[in-house]
Amino acid sequence: MTIQIRRRPLVAALLAAPAVARAQSYPARPIQLIVSGPAGGTTDYTARLIATPLSERLGVPVVVENRPGGNGTVAVMPVVRARPDGHTLLLAYCANLTGRPAIEPNIGYDPRRDLAPIALLIEAPQVMMIHPSIPSNTMAEFIEYARQRPGRLNYASSGNGSMQHLGTELLKKRTGIDMVHVPYRGTGETMNDVLAGRIQFYMTTPPPALPFVRDGKLKALAMASSERHPAMPEVPTVAEAGLADFSAEAWFSLMGTAGTPPAVVSRLTQECQSILQQEAIRQRAIQAGAFARYEDPERLANRIDRELTGWTQLAREQNLTVD
Incomplete structure (x- = not known):
């Protein structure tokens, strides 16, 4: 019995060692950042806003790859199917996670099950x-x-x-x-x-x-947001225009493959938070008509769940389908 007690921590440590080693050695090669929109769009802008400083902080290239099409599935599926080691990431438009799945339940992926939230990056009022x-x-x-x-x-x-x-x-x-x-x-x-x-x-x-x-x-x-935009300060918010509790902001986030080691997610999250705190990055976001808005994985996951639930209910009420 004494022998068994002594071996269990050793066995647990040996089993955990590969995951710890992977996290400590991350990143081991260039990171592929797949973008769900074409070049020139806000999704692409967000990817390029974050890619260079993230590359500098991680010490490896962050290669932006645009894969538009399929209402986001062309970009999402390679990340869903990737090895969960943090070397294949998704720059997602919120509709990829909460909009399209709300009106097409059989889209081929479940954003809550198949993807790992890393950080909210940008909010763009409309x-x-x-x-x-x-x-x-x-x-x-x-x-x-x-x-x-x-x-x-x-x-x-x-x-x-x-x-x-x-x-x-x-x-x-x-x-x-x-x-x-x-x-x-x-x-x-x-x-x-x-x-x-x-x-x-x-x-x-x-x-x-x-x-x-x-x-x-x-x-x-x-x-369609809770605050006026600095580029159009004369335009009221929807609440000021008489529609309380109304919001339809677009947002963009960094996502990984489900099962990515927590230590890797934590490293990426911390780097994103530091990048978004830089005044130069915040000003570049404003120039693009957006705001740098960091959220950690837990808050991002809650946002995805909340919005997916809400948009799914709206789709049913409005009888929205894929044309």
Whole structure:
């Protein structure tokens, strides 16, 4: 009996040794950072914002690889299937984790089961805009205008399950208005139709909208967030415009493969936190129309669970499906 008691700690230590060694030697090679959006988008911008300082802090290259397509699955699945050692990471748009899975339960992955949260990096508020042909200057006026024209106004999004899609559907539910969803694949194509008046309502992050709002080619009604944006300080929040407890912010996070050693996740989390505290990084985020917003793995996991639950309920109530 005495012999057994003495051996158990030794056996446990031997079993744990490989995991400890892997964590202590991390990273052992370049890190592949897979991005779920095309070059030039906010997801890509976030990846490149974090990649260089993360590479410097870890001492190995962080190679950004854009894999757009499949509504995020083209980027997510390689991370889900990767060896859980922290050398294959995902720069995820929130719709990859909470939006698309809400309307397509059989998407092929479960973000809560198959991915390891590492850190929230960026939040990007969205500005709600209308074409100037609409005779409304406030959110309240537009809601009344839309109520009188059920099914006659179009709204755009970057695809089914995007925050633009779900955010506008939430607006419809909260206000009782009825608009037709027109999904697009890229911001450029969308903006062309919005500016031409074929789309009457659109929400997106401030950078692509700002010059057109300043030129009077679009009218900004509200920011779908809890605070005004420094690039558009004259635009009220949705709460100030009369819609309390409404938010449809886009956010971007760093994710790993489920089963990644806690020590590796902790190392990456700490490095991300330090990077996001740098004033230069925070200013670059603001210039891109976003805010540096760090959250640790536990808070990020809670955010994913909360939003996925909420968007799934909205999808059922609004009968949202993959077109």
